[in-house]
Amino acid sequence: MSAADHLTSTAQARISAAVTRTRLAMMAERGTRAFWPVWTILFFAISVESFGLLAGVSAPVFIGLHAVLILALVVFLVSGVRSYRHPSRAEARARLDADLPGRPLATLEDRPIIGADDAGAQAVWIAHLERMARAAERAKATAPDLRLSDRDPFALRLLAVVAIVTALLFSRGPSFEAVAPALTASGPQISAGPDFEGWATPPAYTGLPTLYLPDLTTGAPIPLPQGSEITLRLYGDADPTLEQSVTPDTVELAERGIGIRDATFTAVQSGIVALPGREDAARWQFTISPDAPPVATFDEAVRRSTGGSTEVIFSASDDFAVQQVTATVTLDLDAVERRYGLTADPDPMEPLQIDLPLPLSGDRDAFTETLVEDFSTHPLASHPVIITLEATDGAGQTSQPEVTQAVLPQRLFFDPVAAAVVEMRRDLLWAEANAKRVSQVLRATTHMPEDLNLPSGAYLALRSAITRLDLARLDDRVAVERDAIAAQLWDVALMIEDGALSDAQERLRRAQERLSEALESDASDEEIAQLMDELRDAMENYMEQMAREMMENPDRQQAQNMPEGPTMDGQDLQELLDQIQDLSEAGEREMAQAMLDQLAQMMENMQMQMAEGQNGQPQPGQGGTQEGLQDMLREQQNLADESFREMQREFRERMGQGQQPGQQPQPGEPQQGQGGDNPQSLGDGLGSLAERQEALREMLEGLRSQLPGDAEGEEGEAGRRALEDAEENMADATDALRNEDGGRALDQQAQAMENLREAMRQLSNEARQQAQNDQERNGTGQAMDDPNGQRDPLGRPVGAQGALDGRGTDLPDxxxxxxxxxxxxxxxxxxxxxxxxxxxxxxxxxxxxxx
Structure with a gap:
């Protein structure tokens, strides 16, 4: 039984048409693959000719290029003919059959080999053929695969297509001009609309749309802002003229192409623009409005915000949009109280230029904004200043200067040593001539370091800054090193003021600022929730650090023990944070911002109370060991000062700047009967100080040998290790002094003093712990909770020695x-x-x- 017995005539015709279309697709595929270089070269050649790119070349070059073109076309054409293989109908039928499930077309041509005499086998075979016939009736032609990426990896064919399309649409070269008359010689002429066009484009900063002048036919005056750009374009062979009175400049229509003329000019005054000879629609009356300058004013006086930041509330307006608002801060020298370090004439200070914030969204024609930024480290901080406010619009016009006087805010320092360091930093930035006085005052401040109770590392950093300043004075490099020394002094002041709280406080401040910015910019509820979680984490970290600081420094608890002061526990803070989040989610962003400011003020007040509560008194010494260590620390300090003065003397002698007879000694140098224990040793070189350093080391060795050999606690073991390190530092300093290495000697002496202070702290802690243990063993220990109600920043009771009393803070299971x-x-x-x-x-x- 043949295939025709199972296919209708309609199905056979459909299959035949699908085979024919598949064959055509295969011809397109093979032709494209064989001849794509030919049409690619032709497209490039036509594009070059259309744009007239070869118009300026010489005749030999022109002929040579065309010869190469023809040769390339012949080569690729012959190669394409040789590689092209015309598809047969059987190939097309096989390709079509391969796309069908089960290959029904091939199955319909098959014949059974066995079972010809078996009726059952014949019935199964006939049923199979009928199923394949139904599948063959659904045959559809295969689409051609014209992809050439494997043969043309650089996509030259696509560049050729773009080039030919561009040439057909925009080319006006010599080739186009040659065929243009032939294309337009016959047939009626069709009008393409008006023979002129015009646009009036306001300046971009106005945000106004461009006006299409042919549509403005009412004859009414057309309002335009000053600086608008007017463009006219005329089509035709006539010689047109232009009349205008919106600009005093002469404007002429320039030829841009065949039958195309245009002119562009800026309207600066009211007037007319007309094209004589056209209809009335070619005449326009323009009313030019000048751009008004912007206005900027201070809404409130410049004030100090949380953490010492400067808060400036200002308003700005313009007829279109304010582009920039700046504040220039200069020193108000007449208002400065010229005393102490400010009596000297100040060095020139660069004005502080501040770009004030603009609205992130909405119009900028009128708005009110607030700048909150910390300028505490700027040289103008804490000085009377003159602040000049100016706004600039899109036209480059500036507002009338708005001037106000204020004291540029600075962070407050409550620790007296930190405040002294900041004041000396201010004097150093005020005038280079203050360098000597700054060094003297800082040395006097650190004369008895054991009485300062400075955080670990602060004293060494401060002495390093003093040494750096003195070396800069000797080398006459104060102007070069001043900014770096001022930055170092600022870091020392923060270290003394904040201690370990500085990192947690900075994280809390950043979290508050980010949440405040989000509330002001109408951020989403999801973003507010994320920032609230960040603020909660920062708050918890800060409060834990404050509690740890109080435990490590019991003297700071005085601020929290004031009976008249309100206590604020963790539950209060949590409720306040929950209220802020609820208000923000309810859309009450302003109220949420006010409560966030209240929270920041509460945290600042807490920090102020802790700083004011630190009395700065050192812990009492424990017996003769503490007194001996204090005397040794003082002696080591004197020896370090003498080492530095000896380095100064030797430096002046090397530079030929030794003291003349009768010259007064330098400030800070020992006079007769002052200084160290052996003033006669000065002037004999650094080597003469080595013996005193060695004697001091031997004294420390003897003192250390008198301590009990067994360490009963971590503090005692740490104190003994600190004494051993100090003894090693003294030995290294002795070697450096003998080798006339003053810089290394000073470093080792400073490290020895730091280790002595650490040993004193650890041994004092050990003595207090031992006394408390003795009281408990004797039954005379005092209650852990203070009857006066000592509490940590979270409101929890604080027991003896700063330990936290767990009562009242148990969490439910x-x-x-x-x-x-x-x-x-x-x-x-x-x-x-x-x-x-x-x-x-x-x-x-x-x-x-x-x-």
């Missing part, structure tokens, strides 16, 4: 929480039962209202 929740659910269920009496339901509701 999981069972208690579960029972409470179950009880509350039961109350709600009973309150909702209507079969209960009115009195019982009222009682249950009152219980629910309480809880």
């Amino acid at each position: 999981a069972d208690a929480i579960g029972r409470s929740r179950a009880l509350l659910d039961e109350l709600r269920r009973r309150a909702g039962e209507q079969n209960r009496s009115v009195e019982e339901r009222d009682y249950l509701r009152r219980l629910l209202e309480r809880f």
Whole structure:
């Protein structure tokens, strides 16, 4: 049985047409692959000719290029003909059959080999052929695959297509001019609309749309802002003229192409623009409005914000949009109180230029904004200044200067040593001539370091800054090193003021600022929630650090023990944060911002109380060991000062700047009867100080040998290690002095003093712990909780030696929480039962209202 017996005539015709189309697709594929270089070269050649790129070349070059073109076309054409293989109908039928499931076309041509005499086998075969015939009736032609990326990896064919399309659309070269008459010689001429066009484009900063002048045919005056650009374009062979009075400049229509003329000019005054010879629609009356300058004013006086930041509230307006608002801060020398370090004439200070914030969204024609930025480290901080406010619009016009006087805010320092360091930093930035006085005052401040109770590392950093300043004075490099020394002094002041709180405080400040910016910019609720979580984490870290600082420095607890001061526990802070988030989610962003400012003020007040509560008194010494270490520290300090002065003397002698007879000694140098224990040793070189350094080391060795050999605590072991390190530093300093290496000697002496102070702290802690243990063993220990109500920043009671009393801070376990929740659910269920009496339901509701 043949295939035709199972296919209708319609199905056979459909299959035949699909085979024919598939064959055509295969011809397109093979032709494209064989001849794509030919049409690519032709497209490039036509594009070059259309744009007239070869118009300026010489005849030999022109002929040579065309010869190469023809040769390339012949080569690729012959190669294409040789590689092209015309598809047969059988190939097309096989390709079509391969795209069908089960290859039905091939199956219809098959013949069974066995079972010809078996009726059952014949029935199965006939059923199979019928199923394949139905599948063959769904045959569709295969689409051609014209991809050439494997043969043309650089996509030259696509560049050729773009070039030929561009040439056909925009080319006006010599080739186009040659064929243009032939294309337009016959046939009626069709009008393409008006023979002129015009546009009036306001300046971009105005945000106004461009006007299409042919549409403005009413004859009414057209308002335009000053600086608008007017463009006219005329089409045709006539010689047109232009009349205008909107600009005093002469404007002429320039030829841009065949039959195309245009002119562009800027309107600066009211007037007309007309094209004589056209209809009335070619005449326009323009009313030019000048651009008004912007206005900028201070809304409130410049004030100090949280953390010493400067807060400037200002308003700005313009007829279109304000592009920039700047504030220039200059020193108000007449208002400066010229005393102490400010008596010298100040060095020139560069004005502080501040770009004030603009609205992130919305119009900028009128707005009010607030600048909050910390200028504490700027040389003008804490000085009377003159602040000049100016706004600039899109036209480059500036507002009338708005001037106000203020004191540029600076961060407040409550620790007296930190405040002294900041004041000396201010004097150093005021005038280079203050360098000597700054060095003297800082040396006097650190003369008795054991009485300062400075944080670990602060004293060494301060002495390093003093040494750096003195070396800069000797080398006459104060102007070069001043900014770096001022930055070092600022870091020392922060270290003394904040201690370990500085990192946590900075993180909390950044979290508050980010949340404040989000509230002002109408951020999404999801972003507000993320920033609230960040603020909670920063707040918890800050409070934990404050509690740790109080435990490590019991003297700071005085600020928290004031009976008249309100206490603020963790629950209060958590409730305040929850209120801020609830208000922001409810859309009350301004109220949420106000509560966030209140939280920042509360945290600042807490820091101020802690700083003011630090009395700065050192811990009392413990017996003769503490007194001996204090004397040794003082002697080491004197020896380091003498080492530095000896380095100064030797430097002056090397530079030929030794003291003349009768010259007064330099400030800070020992006079007769002053200085160290052996003033006669000065002037004999650094080597003469080595013996004193070695004697001091031997004294420390003897003192260390008198300490008990067994360490009863971590503090005692740490103190003994610090004494050993100090002894090693003294030995290294002795070697450096003998080798006339003053710089290394000073470094080792400073490290020895730091280790002595650490040893004193550790041994003092060990003595206090030992005394407390003795009291407990004797039954005379005092209660851990202070009856006066000492509390940490979270409101928890603080026991003796700063230890936290766990009472009142226990967290409920999981069972208690579960029972409470179950009880509350039961109350709600009973309150909702209507079969209960009115009195019982009222009682249950009152219980629910309480809880």
